[in-house]
Amino acid sequence: MSQNDAFAAAAHLHVLLRRKTGRVTDTEWMVHNAEYAQAIVAFARERASEDGHADLLPLADRLESLVIPVRKAVPVSAPAPLTASTSVDLSTRYIGRLRG
Template sequence: MADTEKTAIAAHLYVALRRVANRVIDIEWMAQNEEYARAIIKFAVEQGNEELARQALRYQALLDGEPAPREASARAEATPPSADTVKKRYIGTLR
């Protein structure tokens, strides 16, 4: 679960870093290598971008063994079913 969350947050970081800092990161390596992940987090926070900082802190929480702060996304809360529910759809069946 933690790895899945890490990858999901890293994907957000990937997009934002490419847009804001024109930097490309390795999402899978972030999930595998803590040192690399922490370097990316540090770099993301240094950019002074709110979205980058928020995603970096969420990833930091996971690295520290804490649950990642929930995204305060009104859109996500207003749109059932949740992403988890959607994922459960694909257990043992595609359709």
């Protein structure tokens, strides 16, 4: 991802959202904060579907592809069961150090 591409997508979406919906956004925050970007993308898609602003969709998709990280599915393995022979050294654990 080029940061310039991300800023360009955020700026274009900002301008269209301001013109079409009156919503003011922060383009720099959109580029640096994935949660904020996701909220703006969701808002743009909502306005596109409810108000018929279909021109918001390509910009929302572009911003999402540039800023929002793709979460890959990580296989989850079952934790090993605790047995009577399992010992835990609390002095090396975070909570143990706080209390110790």
